[in-house]
Amino acid sequence: MRTKQNFIRVALSDFNVGALAESSQYIIREALRSQEGKPLKKIIEYGPGNGVMTKVLLQRLPADGQLIAIESNRDFVELLREIGDPRLRIICGTIQDIIPTLQKEGLQGIDLIVSSIPFSWLSQEARKEVISNSSEFLAKDGSLIFFHQYIPIAALSLREFFKKVSISFVLRNMFPCFVIVAHKSNAKRTNPNI
Numbered sequence: 471m472r473t474k475q476n477f478i479r480v481a482l483s484d485f486n487v488g489a490l491a492e493s494s495q496y497i498i499r500e501a502l503r504s505q506e507g508k509p510l511k512k513i514i515e516y517g518p519g520n521g522v523m524t525k526v527l528l529q530r531l532p533a534d535g536q537l538i539a540i541e542s543n544r545d546f547v548e549l550l551r552e553i554g555d556p557r558l559r560i561i562c563g564t565i566q567d568i569i570p571t572l573q574k575e576g577l578q579g580i581d582l583i584v585s586s587i588p589f590s591w592l593s594q595e596a597r598k599e600v601i602s603n604s605s606e607f608l609a610k611d612g613s614l615i616f617f618h619q620y621i622p623i624a625a626l627s628l629r630e631f632f633k634k635v636s637i638s639f640v641l642r643n644m645f646p647c648f649v650i651v652a653h654k655s656n657a658k659r660t661n662p663n664i
């Protein structure tokens with residue numbers, strides 16, 4: 471309850487949060503449906519907010535797993551730090567600024583990337599760059615999942631990089647929204663120019 475109240479307070483003070491409430495359990499379930507039974511050892515989360523998805527992902531991770539969470543809002547970062555799980559690496563900043571740092575670190579072999587950032591607010595160029603770089607991070611059977619999306623614009627950018635992109639719509643959330651899923655095994659051989 472406390473984290474729900476915190477979410478609204480932070481959301482009202484930061485336009486970039488892009489939602490008034492945290493994701494419902496229905497969205498979380500739908501977002502992770504394609505990952506049922508799949509071993510997940512390395513995960514990245516873009517825009518964890520108050521950690522509603524983060525906590526579910528940590529339950530899926532083995533003891534030697536790692537979850538990198540990139541969050542731009544400092545209040546949310548403080549809340550995330552309260553989770554206090556050694557497998558969770560929290561980075562404060564925008565994904566546009568942090569992804570190049572992760573590239574320099576040579577990050578690869580990621581099983582799953584989940585993103586709930588308001589993707590439609592990025593420029594078309596930034597959207598392509600995020601998807602292209604995320605695809606490079608993924609292991610060959612890894613997945614890239616956008617959830618809590620009010621406009622399915624991520625699907626358009628994803629289709630430039632992946633042959634097959636699935637979209638579903640979840641009614642039970644404040645507000646109803648889209649979940650968009652792409653798997654690396656469906657990546658196109660050549661990346662379009664970005």
Ligand SMILES: C[S@@+](CC[C@H](N)C(=O)[O-])C[C@H]1O[C@@H](n2cnc3c(N)ncnc32)[C@H](O)[C@@H]1O
Pocket residue numbers: 486487488489491492493516517518519520521522523540541542543546563564565566586587588618
């Ligand atoms: C719609 S909220 C979703 C929060 C949470 N993941 C959930 O499902 O309830 C989007 C989150 O992304 C963060 N965010 C927005 N733009 C971002 C960016 N460019 N880089 C990193 N985080 C961003 C916001 O601060 C917010 O926490």
